[in-house]
Amino acid sequence: MAEPIVSEDDRDTAVRRLRDAYADGHLSHEDLDEALHHALTARTRSELSSALAALPQPDAGATATIAAAGGRIRRSGAWRVPRTLKVESALGRVHLDLSRAVIEHPVVDIELRLGTGRAVITVPRDAIVDVESLFTGWKSPLHKTPRGARPGGPTIRISGAMGLGQLKICHARH
Structure with a gap:
């Protein structure tokens, strides 16, 4: 079974998370540029997830x-x-x-x-x-x-x- 293709909503959510992480000081400007490039060119969900790997993980017990x-x-x-x-x-x-x-x-x-x-x-x-x-x-x-x-x-x-x-x-x- 093929891996799910990234939807525009998935991509928009990833870009929003990256911008929020940059605004909160978790990413440098260079890291943001690189991660945005990967998020915008990702074709599968695993590729999109790797673009978000550097972000802090939310509290799993929230x-x-x-x-x-x-x-x-x-x-x-x-x-x-x-x-x-x-x-x-x-x-x-x-x-x-x-x-x-x-x-x-x-x-x-x-x-x-x-x-x-x-x-x-x-x-x-x-x-x-x-x-x-x-x-x-x-x-x-x-x-x-x-x-x-x-x-x-x-x-x-x-x-x-x-x-x-x-x-x-x-x-x-x-």
Whole structure:
């Protein structure tokens, strides 16, 4: 099986990480130029990863919690996904869009603690989704792997409990 080709979103994320590392003083100007050249000319994910090898690694045990008593919880765009994300909401809707997010871990654990309300999680097209550890009190999660999808992206493990509501998992179209 051929190695996954780098998408424009992957390349944009790599360039953003390199610029952030330069701004934080982790790379010299010369190192930034060289790494940007490698990132922009990379054809496979392993080539892209080697362009980012000099960057400091994020804390592998990073955990973040998003909580709301009522209302909506929404994350989208180029947000940084922690290794473990806890989402807690008694009432309201949850929408997590990971399709353009910065995912630096091969496995991301999302723990849902939801009372009522619907949850939608959009994952990268090549993501592997595991919902075996999610307890749903009312309706089973809706999840369908897209046709022609090639595993190779991050594994998204969704656990926790949902009361009255339903989880819908969508794969990004590109």
